[in-house]
Amino acid sequence: MPQVRIIAKNFMDMVAALPAMKLDILYENPFICEAILRSLPPLAKKYVTQMLFSEGSITAKLLEEWVLPDGSTKHRVSIDRLVQLRIFTESVESGRKKEKSYRLNPTFQANLQKRITTGGVLPREPMPPSLTGRLPSLEELEKYALEQWECFLLHLINSGQAEKVTSFSPSMMRVFQRGLLSQSKDPKLTESGFQFLLMETNAQLWYIIREYISNSEERGVDPVDLISFLLELSFHMTGKAYNLNTLTDVQRSTLSDLADLGLVKLQKGRNDSWFIPTKLATNLSVSLADSSTRKQGSIVVETNFRVYEYSASKLHSEILRLFSRVEYHLPNLIVAAITKENLYGAFENGITADQIVSFLQQNAHPRVAQRTPSVPENVTDQIRLWETDLNRVEMSPAHLYDDFHSREVFEAACDLAREWSGLLWEDSDKMRVVVKAEIHQNMRDFIRGQRQ
Template sequence: MSVSMQGSKSTVNEYLENLPDSIHSKLYKSPATCLAIFRLLPSLSKFYIMTLIFTENATVSYPELNKWLRTSPQHHSNVSDALHVSPAKLYRNESLKRLKSLNLIKEIRRQITNPNTGATTSVLFFRLNPIFRDSLRNALSGGNTALGNLTNTAAATTAVVKDEEGDVEMQNDLNGMFKDENKDEIKISFLDKWSLSKWENILHFMVGSELEELPSVGVLSLLKHSGLMETHGKNDDLMNLDKNENKEDYVEDDVSTLQNMKITKEGFQFLLQDINSQIWMLLLQYLKISERLMMNPVDVLNFIFVLGSLELGKSYKTDSLSSTQKIMLDDLIDYGLIYQRQYPEDSERKDNHFFPTRLATSLTSDSKTFRSATQVMNKSINQFDKNNPSKDNGAIIIETNFKLYCYTDSPLQIAILNLFVHLRSRFSNMVCGIITRESIRKALVNGITAEQIIKYLETHAHSQMKKQAQEKLLRKIDFESSTHTNETSGRDGKNHFTPELEIIPPTVIDQIKLWQLELERIQTFRGFLFKDFNNDLEFEKLWKYATEIGVLLWKDINKRQFFVTQEGNLQVVEYANRMLRRQRSEQSTPQP
């Protein structure tokens, strides 16, 4: 079974969790980094932090922490049911696990003496990381070090920025920045268009579009080492250089090879990800490469997280940046995350300011907000008329006969559609095509899954298709409700069926999945097989528990066997041990 790329937030968290505690301590000295990491946490983890951050000693006992999460009362029919973990507790455990893996909380055991009985009990306490606590408090309360030296100087170095209508949004002292105020104005619309062109230039190169200007060598090298593209001939790793080799000469010799790379299966999957997932994937690969180049990983991470806390359109000085972060500027400019004025090579003038673009300031935003590079920019650049719902740029209409119509003039979106659609006609603002078995099989062979194709079609569906799907859903719910009321009068209605929203015709969805099944007759899973039970009761208790926590993959009641995921094996084993200990305890207890 192929493993698809995960969302940006989980990927970033996984990278941070694997860092040593010493790196965590250095990272958490930056308020901007702490604020960015806080935004990436689950809701319950955020609640725990916000509850502890302003309390004395930032410490809470485990019993007290359990009171913060309200669980619905459950009626247990037997002992085994009482041992089941409720979804609320699973969510709590997962949230605490995330905090502990990021070194945000520490477990402390203290001996508590009961004042009445004098008995001593060991109680588990959780303590918020003091470094993280101080930095996040500064960031939230607006302390002097809220965003570090970088943003402290921003107020005095902000350039004039105008919005779409030309109104001045912010204006501060320009002394020492630019000589000509009128010529040096930067519009947010310009930053949006510039970053869009930079980012889509990378995506166009991946899909093989003809480009007037190719991405930089650094970008091409990053695409190769991230596994998104591969070279035809040489497979030399540009970053695995010998100590005596000159890095610049090595890269220059391989420029022609990099420019003729082809996309990989992972690259096809990459194109269908939301923009935050795309950016974070490249940035995480950039982090790995920077470690090989002996760049300070703390400086690199801090600067990336600081970018997510900066304000769009403001100018920031480069004087307070470290040497590592100044090296990063050129690379981030190539990705479209940062804009910096460029002057002629013969000019002695050098800009010591930079402007974060929307791609940078949205790094720690909800990835679901931005569907693609084109949409995130169009949302800000093109303010659609709300009174004209027919204006759906990039919207897709698909019929039950598999014919597809897409209202777009974007070469990038057309290139993406061409990955799984047989395009037949192209007009000034629309392309027409049909989804065929061959076009879907071609996409599947290239690593795109049926779920990705369906998700892409649903995400970019025309507003009329979504409206019709909602109306159809409401009619189904009304019909099911009336039917359910008549059938269950006087009976318990627990098996009530809830209709789902069907934006894409079900026949199209089912057929795409069937075409995928043709190539995936067998799916493999890593896990553990449980067998050789003493009786049916043991077998039934364990497989039902595995089903409840969502780790059961297969079972055979006749053979008394079931199979669980690799991740869920430990929970099932611990549950089995609890059952065994309880049975032994009951057997050793003398009967009256």
């Protein structure tokens, strides 16, 4: 997984940042309680399950006794997260011992109990097939979702390749592009933009959704509504039709945006219209946790620096173009070559060799993925070598001394610099020496002392 800095580690940070009152409103929905439970760190999950059916509070000391000394940091992180999300309410006993104790948020507890023992009904019932006629199959739906998502990405990176137009307003688009494209006249992908493209779909999706939510207030939509709707959406069943009438106006307008992202497919019947959640939508709450989902790759790298990608997608060819020369574009195959020039271009744009290598490894075709290494070693080594080529010159601030009045002083100065391990270069013929800037002060003091 490429280490990506532009994405905040977790969507839940955003939820945790919500004001207390709004969080309490969120917990009134059992689905959100479950989604939030899933997003918790493993230890926090354990505490919640353990306390789920017990009334009353548990002292902090007792909680800590469950953990071995090794896990105390994890324990603290979990407790902090629980308190942040207001799942745990902290109370300090007024007695003389002043012990801290925690109890579960009553609304959260009650809703989760209900959810686990009785299951609870889905937020809305799917429409009977008699009303909707034939619905798209799961494969068709997945294809549709990926197409929509790719189309959106192509728009995002301002590529002229996109065929369809999105209904996102240019201003909305600009919000998404903030941070990914440089803000000049001729927008170019920035470093983080490249990293974004190399991320896996779910992580990209969350990045966009986060931007979408953080922008919602400007559009006059309450972020809480949005968050709860999105979390709710992930509990709908893929491929089933749900009536649009069951939604509020805000949700309906959100839905048309989500359709552009490929999260849902909108369809119109004779009387009703409905939406069909795709896999992207139902996977939303999976990716809340830090786990990554399986994805089948399609890239084969040969030892002669040829890259074959079995894909018809324009987005893939755009991504390959970031660091290689695309040679042929066949209906189901992209052939590219990794060259020094292209890689230099990539490095200049801020992509690192490790990112490229891990991208190639992660997207390896199942046939080559079984082999170790999945990407030939000579290719990975060469990519890394080319990168270090660029870093041949290392800059460090330094000071040059010359005009020493005697060789002794010069030698002594060199020795001193060596002692402080700050000697960068010396030329004993012309009696010149370059030392690191850090030890300049010491050198100056020393030479002054010598002069007297």
